[in-house]
Amino acid sequence: MAKKKMAKKEKQEFTPGAVVTKPGSSKKYHTGDWRTFRPVINQEKCIKCYLCWQYCPDSAIKIDEKTGKVYVDYTYCKGCLICMHQCPAKAIEKEVEKK
């Protein structure tokens, strides 16, 4: 009986085919919780080319409108390090996440 109830609950949590039914729902999922490595930006080396901003698959690189500096939104950064590999100035380093 309990197994049946649980199966019913699980069905309610996912849409058929995992279809996204509401726009912007990814904001609810804090992908930063998955991270093993965290990218750290060295502002002194950064040349503000914004390649990291363009390549980040989670839109986790932000640009400060006043200063033009880039920074990481660690709530959504999943630690894939694509930004680090794309940075032409080697301004992004990885650190082991300490959570």
Ligand code: SF4
């Ligand atoms: S590590 Fe990945 S998710 Fe995080 S800021 Fe860089 S490109 Fe985006």
Ligand code: SF4
């Ligand atoms: S890719 Fe590197 S140099 Fe370019 S904006 Fe990002 S951190 Fe700065």
